Amino acid sequence: MIAVVGLCGVIVLGRRGRGTRTQPAAGQGAGGMFGRGHWLIVAAEAVLLFGGIALLRSWDAPEQANVAWIAVVVGVHFIVLAPIWKQTSILVPGVILTLLGVAGLVMANTSAVAWVPIVSGVLSGLTLLVGCVCAAWLGMSRATPKGLTHQA
Numbered sequence: 001m002i003a004v005v006g007l008c009g010v011i012v013l014g015r016r017g018r019g020t021r022t023q024p025a026a027g028q029g030a031g032g033m034f035g036r037g038h039w040l041i042v043a044a045e046a047v048l049l050f051g052g053i054a055l056l057r058s059w060d061a062p063e064q065a066n067v068a069w070i071a072v073v074v075g076v077h078f079i080v081l082a083p084i085w086k087q088t089s090i091l092v093p094g095v096i097l098t099l100l101g102v103a104g105l106v107m108a109n110t111s112a113v114a115w116v117p118i119v120s121g122v123l124s125g126l127t128l129l130v131g132c133v134c135a136a137w138l139g140m141s142r143a144t145p146k147g148l149t150h151q152a
Helices: 002-016 036-058 064-085 089-109 113-143
Strands: none
Touching: 002 036, 064 089, 064 113, 089 113
């Protein structure tokens, strides 16, 4: 329920901010945010995700370790994208996701294995949700400089 409310908030904040930019957002040079660097990272992420899960399976790791591995890869994805997008703000959720994933991988080899989906899954999701809401909020506060009005 909290996630749905958060998503609705992000959508509303995003819609309110449309049409107010006069220049590309930070990090959106030639090719925009989704240029060659981004797609190379996404390709590496796919290889790491599926390769890592296959490796965990071959090591007979518990299935819960997969959730932790996904959190690690997604966290590193944000850390590596930060300089490409010139968005240092995504370092915080990236580091948190990576740490939650590493904690889950460690927990997967202990009697706390049942908690891995909570630590590496639910808390990672909450981190992404809070990160999106914060980014939308900051984007809104920067979208309309003082003295300018919203243009249709």
